[in-house]
Amino acid sequence: METPRIARPRTVGRPCSVASALALVGEKWALLAVREILLGNRRFDAIARNTGAPRDILTTRLRALEAAGILERRPYQDRPPRFEYHLTPPGRALQPVLQTLAAWGDRWVEAPPPVVFRHEDHALDAVLICRECGEEVAPGSVRPHRHAPGWSAAGPLAQ
Amino acid sequence: METPRIARPRTVGRPCSVASALALVGEKWALLAVREILLGNRRFDAIARNTGAPRDILTTRLRALEAAGILERRPYQDRPPRFEYHLTPPGRALQPVLQTLAAWGDRWVEAPPPVVFRHEDHALDAVLICRECGEEVAPGSVRPHRHAPGWSAAGPLAQ
Numbered sequence: 419m420e421t422p423r424i425a426r427p428r429t430v431g432r433p434c435s436v437a438s439a440l441a442l443v444g445e446k447w448a449l450l451a452v453r454e455i456l457l458g459n460r461r462f463d464a465i466a467r468n469t470g471a472p473r474d475i476l477t478t479r480l481r482a483l484e485a486a487g488i489l490e491r492r493p494y495q496d497r498p499p500r501f502e503y504h505l506t507p508p509g510r511a512l513q514p515v516l517q518t519l520a521a522w523g524d525r526w527v528e529a530p531p532p533v534v535f536r537h538e539d540h541a542l543d544a545v546l547i548c549r550e551c552g553e554e555v556a557p558g559s560v561r562p563h564r565h566a567p568g569w570s571a572a573g574p575l576a577q
Numbered sequence: 578m579e580t581p582r583i584a585r586p587r588t589v590g591r592p593c594s595v596a597s598a599l600a601l602v603g604e605k606w607a608l609l610a611v612r613e614i615l616l617g618n619r620r621f622d623a624i625a626r627n628t629g630a631p632r633d634i635l636t637t638r639l640r641a642l643e644a645a646g647i648l649e650r651r652p653y654q655d656r657p658p659r660f661e662y663h664l665t666p667p668g669r670a671l672q673p674v675l676q677t678l679a680a681w682g683d684r685w686v687e688a689p690p691p692v693v694f695r696h697e698d699h700a701l702d703a704v705l706i707c708r709e710c711g712e713e714v715a716p717g718s719v720r721p722h723r724h725a726p727g728w729s730a731a732g733p734l735a736q
Contacts, residue, residue: 424686430629433691435682436612436675437605437628442686446596446603453595457721457730468732469596470589508685510716514705516595517714518677523594526667527583527601532592532725537707537718544714546673549702555676557669560701562616566691571616573627 433566447471448479460502517544592725606630607638619661676703
């Protein structure tokens with residue numbers, strides 16, 4: 419197993435990979451910036467225009483994503499210095515997160531879907547499955563098996 | 578196709594189901610509250626303790642999720658009135674979003690995973706696939722095919 423590439427952020431409450439992921443990317447402008455970079459829009463002005471994020475907040479979010487190792491800045495011009503944003507491997511690995519959010523939004527919020535995706539040469543029909551059995555990870559089919567030390571499903575264990 | 582159950586939120590920038598989803602659940606306490614309710618923790622005090630969310634912010638988030646139709650409050654006690662939070666069908670449908678975030682956190686941030694999940698009777702190994710071809714939705718294998726009116730991958734089209 420490869421070593422994780424991202425430093426564990428500080429979180430509160432239940433120790434949980436969802437909480438850690440959200441401590442890094444759990445803010446809408448952060449994920450929408452990743453969306454734009456995945457679409458090939460690597461420059462600040464394009465990311466700001468296409469997300470609609472306030473420029474000062476976007477600057478803060480991009481710096482935090484860079485500090486976490488989710489994206490990197492590469493110079494494309496010297497005078498004045500200008501940078502493009504590129505996703506690192508953990509940054510590119512956020513694509514399934516965005517596709518899962520898009521599938522939820524397409525199903526429950528939007529009709530028709532504002533953006534239609536192709537997967538290779540056909541229409542994308544994204545679904546989360548379990549590689550072990552090949553079945554869909556349906557609501558209610560998953561349960562926690564082992565919790566973090568000191569925790570149960572109900573909460574912190576009495577000391 | 579069933580009618581979407583959730584009113585489309587106001588968004589800025591590129592029309593996109595990710596942006597709509599994040600307008601509703603794109604804040605870490607909102608998704609962590611959904612996590613706790615999926616774990617069976619339906620009461621405010623347990624949700625506050627297990628997420629670590631500040632109580633005033635959590636109150637606001639839970640009200641917004643209720644107004645959006647992602648969860649509902651049900652009374653469990655009359656005097657004083659007390660409520661439990663239950664997920665609606667769109668709320669339960671957020672489970673794949675949480676599992677995808679957990680898979681990303683397990684892979685890139687945490688080692689070992691703080692929580693281990695079972696899917697039916699075996700260890701969960703969640704992966705996003707395309708139902709059309711059965712292949713994994715790997716980074717780079719997906720591209721937008723049709724954009725919202727007035728938009729391209731690069732941004733808004735000139736009028």
